[in-house]
Amino acid sequence: MPNIHFIAIGGNVMHQLAITLAKKGYTITGSDDEIFEPALFNLKAAGLLPNALGWFPLKITNNLDAVVAGMHAREDNPELMQAKTLGIPIYSFPEFIFNESRNKKRVVIGGSHGKTTTTAMIMHVLQQQQLKFDYLIGAQLNGFEQSVQLTNAPVIVCEGDEYPASALDKRPKFHFLFPHIAVITGIAWDHINVFPTFEIYKTQFEIFISKIEQHGILIYNAADAVLKDLVEKHPRNDIQYIPYILPEHEVKDGITYITIEGITTPLKVFGNHNLFNLNAAYFVCKVLGVNAAAFLAAMCSFTGASKRLEVIMQTDAVTIFRDFAHAPSKVKATIEAVKQQYPNRHLTAVFELHTYSSLNASFFKEYQGVFQMADSCAVFYAEHALAIKKMPLINEALLREGFAKPEVCIFHNKEALQNWLYQQPKHHVNILLMSSGNFDGLNLDELQKAFN
Known part of the structure; x- marks a missing residue:
């Protein structure tokens, strides 16, 4: 060995x-x-x-x-x-993953948003169908002991990150995985410390498409105008294209029902972004031999990946969600999902600037309109996070202008944020905490007690 x-x-x-x-x-x-x-x-x-x-x-x-x-x-x-x-021989981890899976059918899910959830959905269905597969995913999932598995299984399902493979090789991780089945969930600029312009960022997905194995399949979100344009401008005649859109669905009494191939089932997850993810997952599973009935039978028990609209407290009057959203498209989609699912509830949305991109003043304008469907909203950042990243202090006037929401509250002290949260409505309210960090150690136990 x-x-x-x-x-x-x-x-x-x-x-x-x-x-x-x-x-x-x-x-x-x-x-x-x-x-x-x-x-x-x-x-x-x-x-x-x-x-x-x-x-x-x-x-x-x-x-x-x-x-x-x-x-x-x-x-x-x-x-x-x-x-x-x-x-x-020296490998980055995506290079090593590929080296270990050369003889497997490789499924790689890329995109600026939704790739973790889409990957998790595919894994959940394959597990429910008792099919053997390996995987690589960037989150902890219920029913899976770890986030990486390599065995002798014939298939591997990988979340394809566009961030650099290693400190030695700045090429995106998903350029090393060479899929037979590829998914792109959408393209929205992120990681500006690595990709300083949107054009450079888009090019990474064009390269990803070029890495699909001959006679492979690209499953892509045709409702994403940027992605659709990229696919149409750079066609390959040696691969198959499967576009997907928002699937047929309805929301009744706070539950989302989805219909695929005439079969309807209730879901535990909700929001248009999750329905797009689900449709991508369906087409992947269909290619892997899972029919619509089996797919939906599995999906009705899917509860989501860790920190993806994760419920950390729920009563008849209040629900507190935690979500990993940090890029503009993710923040907007997450807020819209909660408001559309619970249109008659007050929505309090809090977003932490934590990534290099979100803390960069030149990127603030990308967040314009993300809070449109929130009833009250706040932005939080920790000054020591700026110090760690060697970034200048934030000009809060520019920050407010970037979000284009005059009433947004801005905090850089977790105690002040906690006090503001305590003042939010206590009945018929959803509180949505969005961050790739932890709000500088915000005391979630105390917050839950205040609303329980």
């Missing part, structure tokens, strides 16, 4: 990949200069936690078959330099 060393083994995906390879029988070693939970617990439980923190070139020997370098592995990393000296 191969002998693999992980540089920066404590990464979210890196440690999961290390664990699944160890389960497969590979000999795994690793190093890192800092390891946090849950990676610390997971690696220890798997017997893979390094004995000491730091970088140790002596771990890199000719006995290794490969080295996998995480985002934390810089060019001057001592272990990486030793691996180069010895001529040991």
Whole structure:
């Protein structure tokens, strides 16, 4: 069995990949200069936690078959330099995933939004159908022990991220996966620290389409004007195109019912963005041999991925949702989903600026109109997040102008935000907390007590 060393083994995906390879029988070693939970617990439980923190070139020997370098592995990393000296093959984790799945049918879900949920839907259906498959996804899912699995299964389902593969290779992760079945859920500018213009960002999806294996399939959101235009301007005559749109549905008594091929079923998830995701997932599953009846039978029990409209408290009067939304299209879609599902409830929406793009003054205008359907709204940012990212202090006048919502409340102190939340209506209200962070440690337990 191969002998693999992980540089920066404590990464979210890196440690999961290390664990699944160890389960497969590979000999795994690793190093890192800092390891946090849950990676610390997971690696220890798997017997893979390094004995000491730091970088140790002596771990890199000719006995290794490969080295996998995480985002934390810089060019001057001592272990990486030793691996180069010895001529040991070095992979980023998406390169390694591809290398391990060369003989599998590869399904890759890309797009600026919805890729985690679409991937999760496909995985849920395949699991319910007891079909064997491997996977790579950027979230924790109910019913799955880890976020990466590599076995001898004939199919692998991957969430295809457009962020750089590693600190050494700035090409997007999804350029390394070469799908037989590809999905693009939509294109909306994000990651401006990596893609400084929208044109550069769009080009990454054009390249992704070029990476689809010959005679493969592209399933794409035809309701997304930017994506539709890109597909039509750069056609390939050696792949099949399957466009999808918003599927037939209705909302009754706070429950969404969807109809596919004449079969109707209630769903536990809601919102147009989730219905688009579901339709993409359906076409993938159909290509993989799952019929509409079996697909919908599985989907009626799907509750969503972690932090995707996740209910953290619910009473007859109040529901508090937590969501990972951070890019403009995601924030807008999430707010609209809650308001459309509960049109008669007051909607309080709070969004944290946490990513490099969202904290960048030149990107504020991309958030124009996202709060349109919220009854009360607030934007939060932590000043130390700016310091960590070495970014200047925010001009709140520019921030307010960017969101184009004069009544938006702006906070950079979590206590002030918490007090504002306490003042929100206590009956017939939905509270939506959107962030890829944690609102600087906002006390959710206290918030729930205040509304219970």
